[in-house]
Amino acid sequence: MSKSFALGILLLISTPVLLAQAETKINATKTEEAKAKSDADQEKKAAEWTAALKLNDAEKEARLKSAITTHLKTIRDWHNEHPFTTVPAGINPTTGNRLSDLDRQVIANSAMPGSVHADLMKALNQDLTPEQVETILDKYTVGKVAFTMNGYKSIVPDLKPEEEQQILTYLKQAREQAIDFKNMNQISAIFEIYKTKSEQYLNSNGRNWRQLYKAYTDAVKAKKKEKGN
Helix, strand or coil: CCCCHHHHHHHHHHCCCCCHHHHHHHHHHHHHHHHHHHHHHHHHHHHHHCCCCCCCCCHHHHHEEEHHHHHHHHHHHHHHHEEEHHHHCCCCCCCCCCCHHHHHHHHHHCCCCCHHHHHHHHHHHCCCCCCHHHHHHHHHHHHHHHHHHHHHHHHHCCCCHHHHHHHHHHHHHHHHHCCCCCCCHHHHHHHHHHHHHHHHHHHCCCCCCHHHHHHHHHHHHHHHHHHHH
């Protein structure tokens, strides 16, 4: 066998291996770059949320930024390392419906250790007033408590104070639970759980949620139609 022929065979055998190694290296670099960018985004977000409190206390601000950044990164990493495929496809035992990909992702993310949530809340409560803690939680959930509460007030214009308080309690529970989820689809899914509780509460309090909602949507459609004419 000539040396040139042997060299050709060697190149033929080694080329796919070398190409695979090169591709792996490129992918690893892209992953590292994406993580670095994401880290910077989380740090920026934490800094903006902390700055919104106007604490005028450098030590407190540093502790809060660190705690919020750690929480955001931990949620992201858990989400990325536990895709919905880690949860077996099946049915929701309450409804009998097939679990959607979102359902499975929420289940996967909800398995994150409780200490992650506890560590953040401890850090927030250590340095902030209850109102300031709520501000940070609202930042995490883009103000969904106030937005959803306003929706209920529009649908039920004669909402009683005790009804409003109970619904607000549910929505605040949703908000605190939702901060442990990565994106708005998941956050909204958590709020849906507590919106259902709120609507069941209204029904048990002598209201008919379905009729109230229908009346509201019919009025909205009529108003749009009137404007169109």
